[in-house]
Amino acid sequence: MGFFLETLIGGLMAGMLYSLVALGFVLIYKASGVFNFAQGAMVLFAALAMARFAEWIPGWLGFENQVLANILAFAVAAAVMFVVAWLIERLVLRHLVNQEGATLLMVTLGIAYLLEGIGQSLFGDNIYSIDVGMPKDPVLVLEGMFPGGLLINKEDFIAALIAAALVAALSLFFQKTATGRALRAVADDHQAAQSIGIPLARIWVIVWFVAGIAALVAGIIWGSKLGVQFSLATVALRALPVVILGGLTSVPGAIIGGLIIGVGEKLSEVYIGPLVGGGIEIWFAYMLALVFLLFRPQGLFGEKIIDRV
Amino acid sequence: MAETVSERQIGDVVLDLRNISLAFGGVNALSDISFDVREHEIRAIIGPNGAGKSSMLNVINGVYQPQQGEVVLRGQRFEKMSPGHAARAGIARTFQNIALFKGMSVLDNIMTGRNLKMKSNILQQAVWWGPAQREELAHREKVEEIIDFLEIQHIRKTPVGRLPYGLQKRVDLGRALAMEPSILLLDEPMAGMNIEEKQDMSRFILDVNDQLGTTIVLIEHDMGVVMDISDRIVVLDYGKKIGDDTPDEVRANPEVIAAYLGASH
Amino acid sequence: MIYRENGQFKTSYAADQQIFPIRQDRYAIAALLVFAFVGVPLLADEYMFRAILIPFLILGLAALGVNILVGYCGQITLGAGAFMAVGAYAAYNFLARVDGMPLLGALLLGGATAAVAGIVFGVPSLRVRGLYLAVATLAAQFFFDWAFLRIKWFTLDSSSGSVSVSNLEMFGWTINSPVEKYLFCLGLLAVFALLAKNLVRGAIGRQWMAIRDMDVAAEVIGIRPMYAKLSAFAVSSFIVGVAGALWGFVHLGSWEPAAFSVDRSFQLLFMVIIGGMGSIMGSFFGAAFIVVLPIFLNQALPWLGNLVGVSISTVGVSHSEFIIFGALIVFFLIVEPHGIARLWSTAKEKLRLWPFPH
Known part of the structure; x- marks a missing residue:
């Protein structure tokens, strides 16, 4: 029982991180109808910027305070993500208004390659570390309830808290602010939103920037756990089943989908994996999403699409 | 034009719609509508925008499934019509917002209409020489007849995306005709056309009806055309049937006049 | 004047x-x-055959298969690499397990197995499209990546996990030297290109394109979406599977699942986008471009760097490859969605009128 719960909690925490990446997908999809395959590349790009600036800034300014360096690096990395968002709107999206979803999807594959190439050219292609002072040691909890207690990684726990806070903040942003409402209007219909005076270009820059920030946070958390390296770009592929499961247009869907996939992956790996040779987490998530797709194509919380003739 | 109408033999009921109701998420598009279509006639459906005319056609050829009611085609009941069934039963249609295959040429678009009649299998087609080619040529001749009839020879190799609106409407009709349908559903075939184009289109419709004996169900906003060419007219308003009669009777129906002029009931 | x-x-x-x-x-x-x-x-020379010509022919064949599905039938696939893998491993198993199996038979059976896999993973296309379908094809990718790595039966329990094929022979002709391999691939490519062209200009091709352009209208004229989509999946996967078997048998000789990773799938999709969606010729343009570009950059970039006094490492070259591919994808999708093939036909159009354009 203790072991099962540990696995479950581990899955939930991994799931929270998936949710964070999935959130980036959902934000952009809601506001521009673009399924952003480049979200993973954005995570890599943002994490590289963060790691490298935290290393460079103390040297440039001549101080040695790690905390200050991290804060400054975060600010600079956020600014970089803003520039990325602005360039993407300027150079790509503006030329593709009202194009088909498939074209937009393929264009983001191109953007992903661009970001990966540019990011590694600018910031280097080694493994870098991000040290934001996350505690690494595991703790035992609930020793009274289970023999031996539950072993939980503090780092995971803090990461999950941060992810949860960000998700909550973004939900509030979407529901309560004027910009958030404008975003939802744009998502429903580009042209209609334009005609009532919502500036499409600005909205897109904002939403790609917000997705960039989500990518930055995800990048910092994953990066401090595993190091910043090229494989970060593949988290997009890990988070893809999450959005399918949760529904592309739903923020709560991204969260719950992330948790389901996180838990499903861990449990399947621990309990089914050994029977078939292990390593099944990735495709298991996809198969789960696929089966789901066949019965409920719009996802758990997505909106149903009706075709008109 | 009146002569052509009188010369034709209007036959029995071929298509009978019984108590059709259709709703989208709580909004009623059609409520309890019944009417029939007789063989060889030109049957018009009119009504203001949003009256449910296109939805009616979509029910007839199975694009939409009504929540209630049934479609009876030559005595056969369909509670669930599907587009495939309708096509096999000889129902063809054109679309209000032209639904041509925009990446294909005019010729290929019309050739797709022959699809149900082409029988060679995928291996024969891969080899091409032999049965597939013979079949392709035979159907090409049929399609060329339609191209001649619609007077669009000069654009047969042009991708339809590049054609002006009026010509696209003709190609849309051509694709439907290529199916050699017994019932042809036309959704606003003359929308957005100038007077000459409308005259051409009216002539095509009458010719099809007269020479091929095709039964036609027509949605059109141009009252002059509708009154001229149709045998009977159904009037819809907000998803309800408010009239069903000959053109002259419909013209005199106070409820119809009210619906069109927006007078209060 | 001449081209008229x-x-x-x-x-x-x-x-x-x-x-x-x-x-x-x-x-x-x-x-x-x-x-x-x-x-x-x-x-x-031998280098040309090994590094450029043979990869070009095989990837061109794979791109042709992908183009049938993506360009003609409008169904996105991000799992083409997996169907190459299915073709390669199936052909390998047929060759190794069945006594007296001829090379050509193994290749075609490999293709047929890939076709079956394609149909199975194409079933979701009946319910979903666009991005959702892309996810379904990714599921195929990751599933087969895993299966060929972990299920030892497929690799005849080889301890290293890699499999190899040697002594290629067809009707008494041993295919050994680079020239022979080149001719073998070229012959297959020519035959498949002709068959594919026949399909896309015939009734089934029109059905695929109708589904691509306007699926509701296609249904209304009696095209069965199930048949049209699954046949596109089958034909496409068959060709991709044969290409996969060739890639393993002829180009690599011995291979591991990593040879058919998701990167391969993206690469094939890029070939189709850059070369031209819905064009047989375009598949070959795209394949040529993507095979040649890295080799060209490897030569040209360090040389250019020397001119301006910067030394560009091999890693730098591979990053600029990413940047150039990415930029080209974006460029073609925005400016010329029909790819190089359309540029080519526009050029021909101009040539027809030259030198009197008015």
């Missing part, structure tokens, strides 16, 4: 329906075939 069709009147529909209705095009293609079969083997 004046005076070439068609007197029958059969003449009008040829693959190359313009006489000059027929001469050009004949010349190209003669050059490919006779000229190239005389001219190219």
Whole structure:
């Protein structure tokens, strides 16, 4: 029982991180109808910027305070993500208004390659570390309830808290602010939103920037756990089943989908994996999403699409 | 034009719609509508925008499934019509917002209409020489007849995306005709056309009806055309049937006049 | 003046329906075939065959398969690499397990197995499209990545996890030297290109394109979406599977699942986008471009760097490869969604009028 719960909690925490990446997908999809395959590349790009600036800034300014360096690096990395968002709107999206979803999807594959190439050219292609002072040691909890207690990684726990806070903040942003409402209007219909005076270009820059920030946070958390390296770009592929499961247009869907996939992956790996040779987490998530797709194509919380003739 | 109408033999009921109701998420598009279509006639459906005319056609050829009611085609009941069934039963249609295959040429678009009649299998087609080619040529001749009839020879190799609106409407009709349908559903075939184009289109419709004996169900906003060419007219308003009669009777129906002029009931 | 069709009147529909209705095009293609079969083997050296020509032919074949699905039928796939893998491993198993299995038989059976897999993973396309379908094809990718790595039966329990094929032989002809391998691949490519062209210009091709352009209208004229989509998946996966088997048998000789990773799938999709969606020729343009570009950059970039006094490492070159691919994808999707093939036909259009454009 203790072991099962540990696995479950581990899955939930991994799931929270998936949710964070999935959130980036959902934000952009809601506001521009673009399924952003480049979200993973954005995570890599943002994490590289963060790691490298935290290393460079103390040297440039001549101080040695790690905390200050991290804060400054975060600010600079956020600014970089803003520039990325602005360039993407300027150079790509503006030329593709009202194009088909498939074209937009393929264009983001191109953007992903661009970001990966540019990011590694600018910031280097080694493994870098991000040290934001996350505690690494595991703790035992609930020793009274289970023999031996539950072993939980503090780092995971803090990461999950941060992810949860960000998700909550973004939900509030979407529901309560004027910009958030404008975003939802744009998502429903580009042209209609334009005609009532919502500036499409600005909205897109904002939403790609917000997705960039989500990518930055995800990048910092994953990066401090595993190091910043090229494989970060593949988290997009890990988070893809999450959005399918949760529904592309739903923020709560991204969260719950992330948790389901996180838990499903861990449990399947621990309990089914050994029977078939292990390593099944990735495709298991996809198969789960696929089966789901066949019965409920719009996802758990997505909106149903009706075709008109 | 009146002569052509009188010369034709209007036959029995071929298509009978019984108590059709259709709703989208709580909004009623059609409520309890019944009417029939007789063989060889030109049957018009009119009504203001949003009256449910296109939805009616979509029910007839199975694009939409009504929540209630049934479609009876030559005595056969369909509670669930599907587009495939309708096509096999000889129902063809054109679309209000032209639904041509925009990446294909005019010729290929019309050739797709022959699809149900082409029988060679995928291996024969891969080899091409032999049965597939013979079949392709035979159907090409049929399609060329339609191209001649619609007077669009000069654009047969042009991708339809590049054609002006009026010509696209003709190609849309051509694709439907290529199916050699017994019932042809036309959704606003003359929308957005100038007077000459409308005259051409009216002539095509009458010719099809007269020479091929095709039964036609027509949605059109141009009252002059509708009154001229149709045998009977159904009037819809907000998803309800408010009239069903000959053109002259419909013209005199106070409820119809009210619906069109927006007078209060 | 030279490229002109004046005076070439068609007197029958059969003449009008040829693959190359313009006489000059027929001469050009004949010349190209003669050059490919006779000229190239005389001219190219071993490096050319191994590094450029053979990869180009095989990936061109795979891109042709992907183009049928993506370009003609409008169904996105991000799992083409997986179907190459299915083709390769199935062909390997047929060759290794069945006594006296001829090479060609193994290749075609590999393709047929990939076709079956394609149909299975194409089933979601009946319910979903676009991005959702892309996810379904990714599921295939990750599933087969895993299966060929972990299920030892597929690799005949080889301890290293890699499999190898040697002594390629067909009708007593041993395919050993680079030239022989080149000719073998070229022959298969020519045959498949012809068959594919016949399909896309015939009834089934029109069904695919109808589904791509407007699926509701296609259904209304009696096209069955299930048949059209699954047949596209089957034909596409068959060709991709044969290409996968060739990639393993002829190009690599011995291989591991990583040879058919998701990167391969993206690469094939890029070939189709850059080369031209919905064009047989485009598949080859795209394959040529993507095979040659890295080799070109490897030579050109360090040289250019030297000119301006910067030294560019191999890693730097591979990053600029990413940047250039990414930029080209974006460029083509925005400016010329029909790819190089359309640029080519526009150029021909201009040539027809030259030198009197008005």
